[in-house]
Amino acid sequence: MTQNGIGQQAGRAVVVGGGSGMGFAIADALLADGYEVVIVGRSAERLADAVRELGEGKVSAVQADVSDEEQVSRIFETVGTVDHVISTAADVAGTYGPIATFDFEHGRGFIETKLIGSMLLAKHARLTGNGSLTFVSGIAAYRPAAGGAMVASVNAALEGLARALAVELAPIRVNAVSPGWVTTGIWDRMPWDDKEQRLQAMAEKLPARRLGTPEDIAVVVVSLLKSAFVTGTVLHVDGGHRLA
Numbered sequence: 299m300t301q302n303g304i305g306q307q308a309g310r311a312v313v314v315g316g317g318s319g320m321g322f323a324i325a326d327a328l329l330a331d332g333y334e335v336v337i338v339g340r341s342a343e344r345l346a347d348a349v350r351e352l353g354e355g356k357v358s359a360v361q362a363d364v365s366d367e368e369q370v371s372r373i374f375e376t377v378g379t380v381d382h383v384i385s386t387a388a389d390v391a392g393t394y395g396p397i398a399t400f401d402f403e404h405g406r407g408f409i410e411t412k413l414i415g416s417m418l419l420a421k422h423a424r425l426t427g428n429g430s431l432t433f434v435s436g437i438a439a440y441r442p443a444a445g446g447a448m449v450a451s452v453n454a455a456l457e458g459l460a461r462a463l464a465v466e467l468a469p470i471r472v473n474a475v476s477p478g479w480v481t482t483g484i485w486d487r488m489p490w491d492d493k494e495q496r497l498q499a500m501a502e503k504l505p506a507r508r509l510g511t512p513e514d515i516a517v518v519v520v521s522l523l524k525s526a527f528v529t530g531t532v533l534h535v536d537g538g539h540r541l542a
């Protein structure tokens with residue numbers, strides 16, 4: 299263990315989704331703060347690229363699909379006991395669309411990764427008694443868009459899960475961070491042909507007058523890991539989106 303910025307012992311952290319976007323920024327920030335970090339994701343290639351960028355030998359990776367119970371169990375057989383588990387994992391393929399024509403076979407992956415995956419992590423993670431679990435929900439739970447029923451309901455459910463687990467797993471702390479619109483590759487997977495205009499319009503509308511960056515989310519997640527009296531809560535990192 300090493301000392302972190304505020305004099306507490308930094309620990310070991312697993313970042314599910316650490317191969318890209320917010321998860322990558324969280325892994326990077328944790329490494330800079332002296333944590334030992336393991337990143338998890340499905341794509342071996344994405345993980346290898348992330349390890350190279352974060353620094354070979356500084357971070358390790360486990361390839362696993364968080365929606366599969368056996369694979370989640372194997373993550374913790376491999377890494378053993380850790381202090382913190384953070385999950386940014388979400389598969390948005392087929393997630394957006396009007397309820398009248400929604401294809402549940404295709405769209406179900408979002409529930410399986412983001413909600414069931416988080417439950418599986420809670421079930422199998424071998425956490426120290428003063429450890430924490432952090433989930434990443436999202437603004438859609440508060441400001442849903444038409445066609446976003448799946449995203450809105452899963453994000454809301456994930457926040458309910460964080461509260462329930464904060465009670466059940468205590469004194470392990472369980473929290474959610476709810477981002478607004480953050481510039482990551484996730485937007486490339488939206489069924490939009492006017493992505494840039496939509497992102498620009500949102501940036502102008504927000505009290506922060508810009509979209510979030512993955513680093514905006516990472517700084518809050520790291521502070522949450524160190525905040526030993528915060529549990530069962532949702533931290534909004536959305537540039538004021540709920541007021542816009």
Ligand SMILES: NC(=O)c1ccc[n+]([C@@H]2O[C@H](COP(=O)([O-])OP(=O)(O)OC[C@H]3O[C@@H](n4cnc5c(N)ncnc54)[C@H](OP(=O)(O)O)[C@@H]3O)[C@@H](O)[C@H]2O)c1
Nearest residue numbers: 315318319320339340341363364387388436479480482484
């Ligand atoms: N970006 C935004 O504006 C925004 C706004 C609100 C909420 N959010 C939420 O923030 C979280 C992070 O999103 P992001 O923007 O950072 O997206 P991202 O770059 O696509 O990150 C998602 C990560 O999760 C991993 N993943 C997906 N399914 C997985 C599975 N079944 N098992 C293990 N890993 C899996 C992906 O890697 P593999 O594909 O290799 O597995 C990827 O590295 C998501 O929960 C998203 O819903 C994002």
